Amino acid sequence: MSVIREALYEQGSSRRRSAPSGRSPRWGLLDLCLTLLVVAAMITRTPTGGLLTYGWERLRGHSADLPTLTAWFSSGAAAPPAEILDALPAPLPAVPDALPEPWRTATHSSLANRIPHPLRDRLKAEGQPVDAEHALLAIDELFRQTEDPTLALEQAALGSDAVTRAVGRAAAAGEDEPQRFESHRRFLSASAADEADRFVGGTVALATVLDLAWPLQVEHRVTSPYGERMHPTLKVRKFHDGVDLSVPIGTEIHAAQAGKLAVVGKGGASGNYVVMDHGFGVRTSYCHLSETPLARGTEVERGDVIALSGNTGRSTGPHLHYGVRIAGKTVDPERFRVTKP
Amino acid sequence: MLRSLLTIDGLVARTRPAWGWLGQVALCWLGAHLAADTLDDLLGGWLAGCGIAWPEPEQPLIAGTWAAVVIELVVAGWVLWVRSRSLDQLRTAKEWTRRWSIRAIVAPVAFGVFGLAGAWVLAMAVEDGLAPLWPAVAGPAGTVTGLVIAARLAVPGAWRTVVGTPVPRRRWDGALAAAPVLLLTVLAARHGLPVWGWLP
Numbered sequence: 001m002s003v004i005r006e007a008l009y010e011q012g013s014s015r016r017r018s019a020p021s022g023r024s025p026r027w028g029l030l031d032l033c034l035t036l037l038v039v040a041a042m043i044t045r046t047p048t049g050g051l052l053t054y055g056w057e058r059l060r061g062h063s064a065d066l067p068t069l070t071a072w073f074s075s076g077a078a079a080p081p082a083e084i085l086d087a088l089p090a091p092l093p094a095v096p097d098a099l100p101e102p103w104r105t106a107t108h109s110s111l112a113n114r115i116p117h118p119l120r121d122r123l124k125a126e127g128q129p130v131d132a133e134h135a136l137l138a139i140d141e142l143f144r145q146t147e148d149p150t151l152a153l154e155q156a157a158l159g160s161d162a163v164t165r166a167v168g169r170a171a172a173a174g175e176d177e178p179q180r181f182e183s184h185r186r187f188l189s190a191s192a193a194d195e196a197d198r199f200v201g202g203t204v205a206l207a208t209v210l211d212l213a214w215p216l217q218v219e220h221r222v223t224s225p226y227g228e229r230m231h232p233t234l235k236v237r238k239f240h241d242g243v244d245l246s247v248p249i250g251t252e253i254h255a256a257q258a259g260k261l262a263v264v265g266k267g268g269a270s271g272n273y274v275v276m277d278h279g280f281g282v283r284t285s286y287c288h289l290s291e292t293p294l295a296r297g298t299e300v301e302r303g304d305v306i307a308l309s310g311n312t313g314r315s316t317g318p319h320l321h322y323g324v325r326i327a328g329k330t331v332d333p334e335r336f337r338v339t340k341p
Numbered sequence: 342m343l344r345s346l347l348t349i350d351g352l353v354a355r356t357r358p359a360w361g362w363l364g365q366v367a368l369c370w371l372g373a374h375l376a377a378d379t380l381d382d383l384l385g386g387w388l389a390g391c392g393i394a395w396p397e398p399e400q401p402l403i404a405g406t407w408a409a410v411v412i413e414l415v416v417a418g419w420v421l422w423v424r425s426r427s428l429d430q431l432r433t434a435k436e437w438t439r440r441w442s443i444r445a446i447v448a449p450v451a452f453g454v455f456g457l458a459g460a461w462v463l464a465m466a467v468e469d470g471l472a473p474l475w476p477a478v479a480g481p482a483g484t485v486t487g488l489v490i491a492a493r494l495a496v497p498g499a500w501r502t503v504v505g506t507p508v509p510r511r512r513w514d515g516a517l518a519a520a521p522v523l524l525l526t527v528l529a530a531r532h533g534l535p536v537w538g539w540l541p
Contacts, residue, residue, distance in 0.1 A: 027493070028354030029346075034490055035364030041463055042367035046374040047410055048417040069410045072374065073381050161472060169465060174537025186378055186532075189469035262386070263401055267394025275389075275398045285398040296390050325399065 045190060047072045079281065079327040080202040084109050088210070088335065098140040103149045106207035111135045116199050118159040150181050150204055157199040158192050166192075182279065204280040205326050212256045212336045213302055215286060215322050220247045223319060226332035241330040242285065242323030249290050249318045251309040255300045256284045256324075264296045270321070271313025274306055281327035288315045362424050365456065365498030368490065369420045372458030376529035377413035381406040412521045419518045420455070423448045424498070427505030440506045444515025448502040451526045456495025458533030460487045 043049035050067035057064035079085070089109040094101055111132035115123075119135050128134045135156075142152035154163050169187035170178035178184050181200060185193060224244035231238040259278035266272045270287040274294075277283050290310025300306055311318040324333045385405025395401055423444065431437050437445070464487025471479035509515075531537070 024351045025354035025357065026347075026350060028352065028357060029350045030489075031357060031361060031364070031493055032353055034493055035360060035367075038364045038371065038459070038463060038490065038494065039367045041466055042370050045462070046370050046413075046417075048370050048374070048414060051414070069414075070381075070406045073378055073406055073409065161476065162469070165468065165472070169535065172535035172538040173532055174540070175532070186375070187465065189466065192469070263389035263398055265389060265395060265398065265401070268396050270396075270398050273398045275402070283399065287398060296386065323398075328399075328403075 080206040099143050102210040103207045106203050108136050110203040116157040119156045153200045162192050201280050205282050208278050208282045209336050215254050220245045242321050243333050245320045247309045249310050252305045253307040255304045255306050258302045261298045264292050269314040283325045285323040287321035288313050364494045366424050368459035368494050369455035370417050371462045372455035372529050373416050373525050375458050375533040376525040377409050379532045381409035384408045416525050426507050427502045429505045431504045442509035442512050442514040445506045447519050449499045451522050452502050453499035454526050454529045456498050458529040460491040460495050
């Protein structure tokens with residue numbers, strides 16, 4: 001208790017620099033070490049620290065890039081590497097009791113790109129070759145134990161101990177469903193969270209987009225594909241970040257994947273619109289709708305009707321604008337259509 | 342050897358007013374960030390539902406994250422400002438009651454909660470850092486580090502904002518900053534303290 005009492009009286013007072021007992025101040029080295037530890041953590045873990053580092057570098061005359069302040073906010077979102085998205089993997093044959101499809105295909109594709117260190121160490125310790133095939137079998141084994149594909153991927157990427165610690169902390173903080181990656185990600189160490197975002201986030205995002213359903217179940221045609229185009233109303237060249245699908249007003253729009261309605265909005269160029277969050281940075285958007293009967297936050301299953309198509313906003317005729325984003329980056333929705341019935 | 346160490350310790354302790362505030366402020370910034378990290382989704386959802394005609398469907402979510410960044414930076418500036426003004430040495434509760442203002446009430450609460458949340462961040466960091474080397478020691482070492490930081494930096498930081506309360510110009514001094522500060526304080530208390538899981 002004397003440690004606390006002295007700290008209360010000594011720290012930061014400009015008028016009184018000794019403890020009430022009259023003894024000389026103590027614990028200076030301890031407090032200095034703690035202060036250095038805290039300041040180091042603050043600099044590396046907060047946007048304020050990033051700004052201070054940037055300002056310090058500029059004061060010293062060094063060139064420094066202004067940090068992306070939103071990067072310190074946890075999302076669990078990481079786009080799979082561009083080479084994986086550019087050449088989508090062919091589906092693997094289904095294996096009983098192993099990771100289900102399309103998780104297995106996505107995981108194999110990620111492992112072919114990079115095998116996380118804990119998994120690499122595990123394979124070496126077991127005397128197995130360190131390649132994507134054996135790493136996938138190891139994750140299949142983890143899946144049999146956990147029966148949760150995300151948790152199996154996380155344990156493979158970080159090791160079981162790190163995941164157990166984070167789950168325990170999330171439970172102590174009273175988070176709902178601490179086993180879920182989104183709930184305990186904030187409680188991983190900074191390096192583990194980065195690794196989890198890259199391997200787990202990237203793999204789950206890939207599995208999610210490989211399993212996207214098409215939002216229309218009626219005959220339709222693509223009137224404007226993804227990419228650079230002459231804008232039909234603005235008459236300037238503009239990047240089109242989705243596809244336009246010509247359908248009559250009132251056509252049912254189906255959820256491309258299970259998830260939550262993150263945004264239900266109206267007005268502006270998009271007219272009435274819905275943005276769905278499927279987790280791990282995968283979002284789909286549906287614009288120019290006539291009706292949006294579901295409220296923001298509603299959880300829906302893959303294929304559920306979420307809205308009716310329309311001709312609202314900046315539109316030259318009845319159509320659905322359908323967009324897909326992974327970790328904030330737009331991708332061509334038609335690229336993921338081929339895998340769907 | 343011990344005598345020399347104690348002498349150096351005493352000398353360093355005498356310089357504490359020059360740097361002690363830095364640890365307290367940095368600790369609060371860590372705690373405030375832990376809270377702000379839960380704010381971006383809340384703000385994104387609120388912005389999406391508040392009736393603004395966004396040009397692009399994704400924009401309210403992006404705006405939510407940036408709004409969380411701005412609120413965190415505002416609160417960080419407020420923490421630094423409040424700590425830099427808390428230099429007096431009140432001796433009785435009566436002295437404090439003559440000086441009370443909104444800032445005088447909000448500051449100790451915010452410093453206490455942010456400081457304790459920050460101490461937990463450090464406890465987790467120490468545990469994670471030691472776990473690969475000494476798995477058996479990592480957990481207790483993290484807990485001890487968190488408790489020592491709470492005792493030496495977090496609680497004294499909050500106490501300093503009480504005993505160092507400056508004379509306010511008006512009773513409602515601090516009202517403007519109270520909303521974002523209390524918002525992050527509530528989030529830090531709810532999501533940044535390892536107590537809720539133990540409660541029934």
